[in-house]
Amino acid sequence: MGIDQVTVRRVVDREAALPEAAWAHAEALAMQIRTLWLGRAVLTAVAERDPDPRELDLMHRLARLTERQRRRLVEEFLDAVFGAAADPCLAAAGRTMTPELPDDPRTEQLRAWAELAQLTQDPEFRDVLRRLAEAEAGEGRGVGGPGRGLWGVLHDQVGPAVAAGTGPESAEAARVLASVTAHYARLLGRSDDDAVRARLLDRLRLAADPRRELYLGLLAVINDRPRPESRAPLLDRTARALLADAR
Structure with a gap:
């Protein structure tokens, strides 16, 4: 399922509970999915609008923002x-x-x-x-x-x-x-x-x-x-x- 080996070892050695490890991994995957969806949205906008180099640079940076950074941009x-x-x-x-x-x-x-x-x-x-x-x-x-x-x-x-x-x-x-x-x-x-x-x-x-x-x-x-x-x-x-x- 993509859980890293260090976490697997901790679960096997009973240093971490499997449900907790699975939940943390699910949350990390959710963040990756949101980032990928935003990147897809920006790429679609690029394909439809054919932006100039300045706009393209801005859209590239927007696609790489974290959720906290996106919120701060709006604030x-x-x-x-x-x-x-x-x-x-x-x-x-x-x-x-x-x-x-x-x-x-x-x-x-x-x-x-x-x-x-x-x-x-x-x-x-x-x-x-x-x-x-x-x-x-x-x-x-x-x-x-x-x-x-x-x-x-x-x-x-x-x-x-x-x-x-x-x-x-x-x-x-x-x-x-x-x-x-x-x-x-x-x-x-x-x-x-x-x-x-x-x-x-x-x-x-x-x-x-x-x-x-x-x-x-x-x-x-x-x-x-x-x-x-x-x-x-x-x-x-x-x-x-x-x-x-x-x-």
Whole structure:
């Protein structure tokens, strides 16, 4: 069964119990299997993506990480994004962004982890998430679903407009936009003015970064959760309405 000779001798000499030796060997095999599965996932990603030399080097290093090293890689990424997370909203957001690879992961979970781990090493992506986290903390936003913060008002007001096919330059779009900007100004504790609208536009552009949605999709696969609703249509429509209003 592959148990080393030293351990076999200890069992024969009754210096170790056979069940204990078998259990320890089974655990070691389980670790090897997880490592092999992760290596397979990385190789599959290489075959499908044809990465450049820098990406290939990163994926090679990811495949060789231990479980503790993989966890530390994610923790370091989240620390860089959310900092010490003294703000309870940021601390909660950090927890929801944490991948938890199961002990017996499926192939698609391993492939998703390999891609997510690579994404966490992108310094531009880290900066986007950090700026988003700081913006949300500054808005006094709670963490949750529709009905809270900026995402709540976009879901409740821009969502129906998108579903109805409302054009970004229409009178109805202007009405919805006025409600959204007034709500955002209240989140900031300010009056609705051009500066607030410019800040809102920057906020929408950060949130619309495709890497953010990619991360959340990969996170859902790893943690075996439903894929989150895409915010892209609401973010895009609101940004276009803001630009139309500015003209």
